[in-house]
Amino acid sequence: MPLGNALLELTASSEQILFEEAQEFEAFLNYLWESYSFDFTGYKRPSLMRRVQQRMEVIAIASYSDYINYLKKSPEEATLLFESLPVNCTAFFRDQQVWDEIATEIIPQIIANKSSDELIKVWSAGCATGEEAYTLAILLIEALGIEQFKQRVKIYATDASQEAIYQARQGSYSRNQVVGIPPGLLAKYFEQIDQRYSFRQDLRRRIIFAQSNLLQDAPISKVDLLVCRNTLIYFNLEGQLRALVRLHFGLRDSGFLVLGRSESPTATTGSALFSPVNQQQRIFTRVPKACTPKLFLKAFHQQKYKLPTQGIYSVAS
Ligand SMILES: C[S@@+](CC[C@H](N)C(=O)[O-])C[C@H]1O[C@@H](n2cnc3c(N)ncnc32)[C@H](O)[C@@H]1O
Structure with missing residues (x-):
């Protein structure tokens, strides 16, 4: 296959993966809303995704659906997740x-x-x-x-x-x-x-x-x-x-x-x-x-x- 076509195919398939991941993430956010009434839909996706993924890495979980199952089994995980999402950095007389x-x-x-x-x-x-x-x-x-x-x-x-x-x-x-x-x-x-x-x-x-x-x-x-x-x-x-x-x-x-x-x-x-x-x-x-x-x-x-x-x-x- 010519290099140009191969690159196009690669780009298309990585876009597809990105799209599927985005859909799974939206389903995950819906689950958080339905189960805990916590609405993260108004947050910027890249940083939110990164933070959820960091939490998933800590507990060695690879997919959002596995994470939902884990949340169902371990009620204390929801608190740990919510507290890890916002960034609390601040200072007296900041700026x-x-x-x-x-x-x-x-x-x-x-x-x-x-x-x-x-x-x-x-x-x-x-x-x-x-x-x-x-x-x-x-x-x-x-x-x-x-x-x-x-x-x-x-x-x-x-x-x-x-x-x-x-x-x-x-x-x-x-x-x-x-x-x-x-x-x-x-x-x-x-x-x-x-x-x-x-x-x-x-x-x-x-x-x-x-x-x-x-x-x-x-x-x-x-x-x-x-x-x-x-x-x-x-x-x-x-x-x-x-x-x-x-x-x-x-x-x-x-x-x-x-x-x-x-x-x-x-x-x-x-x-x-x-x-x-x-x-x-x-x-x-x-x-x-x-x-x-x-x-x-x-x-x-x-x-x-x-x-x-x-x-x-x-x-x-
Ligand atoms: C970077 S800190 C800013 C602290 C302080 N205002 C400052 O400028 O130094 C951002 C804060 O926004 C809070 N936060 C994030 N999402 C929020 C929301 N939906 N409602 C209220 N507070 C929120 C976080 O918990 C975090 O403490």
Whole structure:
């Protein structure tokens, strides 16, 4: 067979294998949804597949159908799988410039637009082990003072991972984990016990940690400042839309949304839901009633917004 034809056949057969694997993986995701009500369909496929396969390698299982049988026989495996899927990496004051902008521009605006006894509602969505929520608490205390903070601020911090939320609630970090906190703030807000640093308990009470899924659960409402950083990147286009619609619902009209450095709502939803306040720092504000989320999702499902049909299953992510 001429080399060109052989190559074409090889490409066609590897595409066929890729297609079959993708179908098996979708059936596997359906099984997770039907058996555990956990919806991974909104996640980018290549990285999700890689993580499931890593878990399968650990227990020496080669196919998704064998893995389903294993899950049926070993109930504890579902927890191990779910906890291994999301990436929990985070840090205090991660990307310093954004936090400078939040401290000098955003928080002062939120305070200025409220009367002195009004509640300030903050939401850290995809908070991982809590560093982002405690960073927000520190900046708000610096702006308001401890007494006002205790009386007026509520920080909701949510994540899909139960284990991450458990650690976040403890508020206890190693020396390595607190390196990003300026020494003055570390001394002011953390108690050092042996080699661990614990966020002050009296202040921790204003932070409510809860397990919650951005793709499935009801959002917090009437939020003034919503920080959802480095979480949308794990979602595919439909997942991003579903999450952004929830974030839009969660914000009050003048509220601010802060995303991660490589994330943008406008790339997915145009200017329908959010408009930029500081594009470079990924800070946006809610577009009030410009296009209701319901209408927006309807337009999406009527194919006015098209899902990419190529590359979803490509090996690189
Ligand atoms: C890379 S961490 C980001 C942590 C923090 N926001 C930051 O930027 O440092 C991504 C977090 O998103 C969470 N996550 C992934 N899928 C989620 C979902 N569907 N709902 C809520 N949280 C989710 C993961 O558990 C993980 O803790």
